[in-house]
Amino acid sequence: MAKLRNLSITSPLLFALPLRSEWAVNPIDINKPIMAGDWDGAGSLKFSRGFVMAKNDANFLYLTLDVVSDTGNDPSTNDYFWLSFDNNRDRNITSGVDVNYGLYPGQPNKLGKQKYLGPGQWTGLLSDPSNSAVVQEFGASPNSDDSHRIWKFRIQLSEINVALSWPLSTPYTYFGFRVKSSNPGFTTDFPGNFYKDFTKLRQLILSRKPTIPVKDLGPLVGSVGLIPTTKISPTTGRATTDAGYYLAVENAAFGGTLNLIGNRTKLQQLYSAGNRKYKVEIAGPGGGSYTKLISNWSNYRWTGSTYALESFAPNSFGYYQMTNPATDYSIDDLLIQFPTSGLLPGLYSVKVTFYIGTSYTELDSQVLRLYIDNHVPDVVIQSVKHGSSEVSACAIETIGAAPDGLNFRITANDPEGNLRGVSFYATYGSGLSTSIYSESYTPAKGNWTGFVNKVIPASGNWRPPQSCAYSFVLAASARTTNGYSWIGHNNTHRNLTLLV
Numbered sequence: 408m409a410k411l412r413n414l415s416i417t418s419p420l421l422f423a424l425p426l427r428s429e430w431a432v433n434p435i436d437i438n439k440p441i442m443a444g445d446w447d448g449a450g451s452l453k454f455s456r457g458f459v460m461a462k463n464d465a466n467f468l469y470l471t472l473d474v475v476s477d478t479g480n481d482p483s484t485n486d487y488f489w490l491s492f493d494n495n496r497d498r499n500i501t502s503g504v505d506v507n508y509g510l511y512p513g514q515p516n517k518l519g520k521q522k523y524l525g526p527g528q529w530t531g532l533l534s535d536p537s538n539s540a541v542v543q544e545f546g547a548s549p550n551s552d553d554s555h556r557i558w559k560f561r562i563q564l565s566e567i568n569v570a571l572s573w574p575l576s577t578p579y580t581y582f583g584f585r586v587k588s589s590n591p592g593f594t595t596d597f598p599g600n601f602y603k604d605f606t607k608l609r610q611l612i613l614s615r616k617p618t619i620p621v622k623d624l625g626p627l628v629g630s631v632g633l634i635p636t637t638k639i640s641p642t643t644g645r646a647t648t649d650a651g652y653y654l655a656v657e658n659a660a661f662g663g664t665l666n667l668i669g670n671r672t673k674l675q676q677l678y679s680a681g682n683r684k685y686k687v688e689i690a691g692p693g694g695g696s697y698t699k700l701i702s703n704w705s706n707y708r709w710t711g712s713t714y715a716l717e718s719f720a721p722n723s724f725g726y727y728q729m730t731n732p733a734t735d736y737s738i739d740d741l742l743i744q745f746p747t748s749g750l751l752p753g754l755y756s757v758k759v760t761f762y763i764g765t766s767y768t769e770l771d772s773q774v775l776r777l778y779i780d781n782h783v784p785d786v787v788i789q790s791v792k793h794g795s796s797e798v799s800a801c802a803i804e805t806i807g808a809a810p811d812g813l814n815f816r817i818t819a820n821d822p823e824g825n826l827r828g829v830s831f832y833a834t835y836g837s838g839l840s841t842s843i844y845s846e847s848y849t850p851a852k853g854n855w856t857g858f859v860n861k862v863i864p865a866s867g868n869w870r871p872p873q874s875c876a877y878s879f880v881l882a883a884s885a886r887t888t889n890g891y892s893w894i895g896h897n898n899t900h901r902n903l904t905l906l907v
Contacts, residue, residue, distance in 0.1 A: 479590030572891035577737035632890015644778035663889035692753030704744035812868025824854025
């Protein structure tokens, strides 16, 4: 078993305290009043005109600009905001990368997005589809009983380049904002001139500490990332969670770097009794004998002002020491973090055993079965034909009147049966695309391997929308998770020009 090297990834030290987002147990409906209870316990940071409040789940950052000083309920978008994120977290303005959110003119509940071109310079509003949104509210809040302006945001984490699955760093970003009020009149930037100088941006640290229902936790190993171990089949080693869960998966295999997280109540009992020594073992497919699972990893401990990196490893005999469950870490109750990239696909057994005190007398253990698969699906565009003739890559082909067109043979195959979805489409022109074929996993497919040499379309021909250069793209995703998100995808493409 290969070791995971002890790598260090740290955030720049800040003189100002960061904003710490708290976990949203349920997705926040930003259309509901802020006093409805969804924002209870949110992370909070004061600025000169009010407060910033933050929660997040595995998909969205929920942010509120609670402008308690803006007590004038003037209409339309004479009042507005800017909300900027440093998408590559380098504390510099990077053209075409960093993002600024604002309002569509005259539409106070329509969120617009633009990219930075330089200090104080942006593209126009982008037409990219987005699940992010904003809702304006005027009323009381947890920070003031007087009615005032409130901006509530739902920001898709992928749009600000944040993922809870980062294995070696606590997820974070840098942000800044402007709030403008007409009555009373003020324009406030936080921090000052942030949109010209990203070194001024404030750090926002996201939570990956979900409150998993106690009934779903395993007895000792409570979860793999966000997935409760009770939702992992002991027979197949694949996971299925409820449709409304933080991470909804169906018959999912595991891969990437995995976090085994302990049952908090059980760990507290063990720690209080002085039973803090444990061992992790792994057995490969086919029922082989257990060997010690040796891994080094890092976790961030909250110091009261920032997260400090700490390193963890077993002792020379391969035993680990449990940390105090009361200590605030970026990943609480982490028993082991280990990479699976070097493992062949198959059903593995992972065993965690605790001992009495410093002895070698076993006290409690749990065996967890995981189907591990880091292979990505095979994708091949096997043929593109016009009638009975193969059209070679980079060809210029003339398509006659309907029903003349193209047909294809494609392969999207995952021998381990962990295919999640297939998409075959064409891109052309300036950002245009058209779907040709797609298929997604359903539980009825079982361990879906996909298809080989499939004819597309099944009958007739596909016709291009217009004369243009086309790129035909075949993409497939794996039904594999690291416990925080889906991982594993593959794609291929073929280019040609079609004249209609």
